[in-house]
Amino acid sequence: MKSIVTGGAGFIGSHLVDALLAEGHEVVVLDNFSTGRPENLEHVRDKIEIIECDLGIPGNWCKSFEGVDWVFHLAALADIVPSIQHPATYFRANVDGTFNVLQASIQSNSKRFIYAASSSCYGIPDNYPTTERSEIRPQYPYALTKRVGEELVMHWAQVYKMPAISLRFFNVFGPRSRTSGTYGAVFGVFLAQKLAGKPFTVVGDGNQTRDFTFVTDVVAAIIASAKAYKHGKIYNVGSGCTTSVNKLVELLEGEKIYIPKRPGEPDCTFADITKIKEEIGWTPKVTFEEGVSEVLRHINYWRNAPVWTPDSIETATKDWFKYLSY
Numbered sequence: 001m002k003s004i005v006t007g008g009a010g011f012i013g014s015h016l017v018d019a020l021l022a023e024g025h026e027v028v029v030l031d032n033f034s035t036g037r038p039e040n041l042e043h044v045r046d047k048i049e050i051i052e053c054d055l056g057i058p059g060n061w062c063k064s065f066e067g068v069d070w071v072f073h074l075a076a077l078a079d080i081v082p083s084i085q086h087p088a089t090y091f092r093a094n095v096d097g098t099f100n101v102l103q104a105s106i107q108s109n110s111k112r113f114i115y116a117a118s119s120s121c122y123g124i125p126d127n128y129p130t131t132e133r134s135e136i137r138p139q140y141p142y143a144l145t146k147r148v149g150e151e152l153v154m155h156w157a158q159v160y161k162m163p164a165i166s167l168r169f170f171n172v173f174g175p176r177s178r179t180s181g182t183y184g185a186v187f188g189v190f191l192a193q194k195l196a197g198k199p200f201t202v203v204g205d206g207n208q209t210r211d212f213t214f215v216t217d218v219v220a221a222i223i224a225s226a227k228a229y230k231h232g233k234i235y236n237v238g239s240g241c242t243t244s245v246n247k248l249v250e251l252l253e254g255e256k257i258y259i260p261k262r263p264g265e266p267d268c269t270f271a272d273i274t275k276i277k278e279e280i281g282w283t284p285k286v287t288f289e290e291g292v293s294e295v296l297r298h299i300n301y302w303r304n305a306p307v308w309t310p311d312s313i314e315t316a317t318k319d320w321f322k323y324l325s326y
Contacts, residue, residue: 002026002068006055006101007075008048009036011177012116012169012215016072019219021047028064030055031075035180055097058104065108070226073101073153074116076146079184080264083142084319094145095152102156112226113164115153118146119211119236119269121168128242129272132168132234139264140324150234157232165225170238170271173291174215175298179305183316186210186245187295192305194254201313204261206246211238211269214286214294224282235280238271243288251292259310262317264324 003020007013008029013036020027027048029041032055041050053061055075065071077083077093098115105113122130123137138144150166157164173187183189190200221237249256276282286294308316 001070002028003070003072004028004030004065004068005072005074006030006097007036007073009033009038009040009050010074011040011174012172012218013072013074014040014176015174015215015219016074016222017041017044017048019223023223028068030061030064034077035178037179040176055100056092058100062104062107065104065110068105068108068110070112070114071101071105071110072114072116072222072226073098075101076116076149078142078178079182080140080142081317081320082182083140083145084323087141090141090145094142095148098149098152102152102162106156106160106162111163113153113162114222114226115150115164115166117150117166117168117234118143119168119170119238119271121147121150124264124266128268128270130236130270131272132236132275154232154234163231165228165230166234167221167225167237168234168271169218170211170213170236170269172215172218173212174295175301176215179302183308183313186248188302188305189308190248190252191295191299191302192307194252195299195303196307198307198309199255199257200249200252201259201308201310202245202249202256203259203265205258206249206256207244208265209242209244209268209270211242211271212248212288212291213237213239213284214291217284217286220285221276221280221282224280228280230279233279235276236271236273237276238273239284239288240271240273241288242268242270247288248292251289252296257310259313262320262324264320
């Protein structure tokens, strides 16, 4: 088997590379290293092919799709504030990039195409747990571009009979999660603060809950979906439960301070995973407590991550409040 992983130097992508190698695959990674880190693949560098490229522009990277069996399209720009500030950049990466990867996959007659979608497409849902039939309400350009990418994948599955599946990831966490300079996901923020001996900056009252899903469970869902004979389907990928930010702070053990609640964010994310359980046969295995314990074992990974303070967060999220307040 030959598999391509776009964004393979990133958080989820590098774990997927590990799992595919364990199953005996020949693996090609396509990454521009804008957020992915070469260190994430250092331990398997001699076992894979790495192509540094910009998927937003068709190029020589398309030749790597020759003879490919499975394509896993994880490459994307994430984070809310940068997507508000630079929507054209996000459109090119997340929409044009997806179009180009779809075209390369069709031309190579790939047997499976798995798209990493985002639960952010639901915006602020009416019901919890949230099913795949819930209304689509993207609140910011990142969520919109990921949703447009998903629309492309589903349309290509319909028109061109592309053997594609879209997986809507909820709040994925684990070792190797992003450490970029952009203010973003809660784990990266809190772990850097813990290493620096600073208080955790808890948004709002901390009672908001998230469907924290451990990265190895997400990877297992990706591979199970590739093995399943499904076509043009969309599945939620979550933990099956929801946990408060205050609970995370309790497990990480440290002082906390509160910062203003942000517009456009739900009080809860909670995936209904009935569909993927029944149709794919996947179920999550790692509890939140087990996952946090594993992250803490690898905490030095975040040693050089930016340490956020209430003042720097206020500056970084100014456009968040400017554009998303109603």
